[in-house]
Amino acid sequence: MLRTLKGMAAGAVVGMAVSAVILPQLDRRTQKNLRRVGRRAINMAENTCDMVMGYMR
Structure with a gap:
């Protein structure tokens, strides 16, 4: 499970770096x-993580 979390964190960091380069060029x-969708994705990920942690207890 720790390996999966590390992969997700690395993906998030790479995604933020790419968006920091591309975002200023967009209208x-x-x-x-993009910000709205990003906030939704973060909320969904937090809810899913909370749900999984609840099942593990």
Whole structure:
């Protein structure tokens, strides 16, 4: 499980780095949509993690 979490963290870091390079070149509407989708993805990941941790207890 630790290996999976490390992979997910590495993917998140790479994704943030790529978005930091690409995001300034996009228009404001696209930037706003990407941020909104990013927040949704983070919330879904947190909820899933909480649910899995609840099952493990």
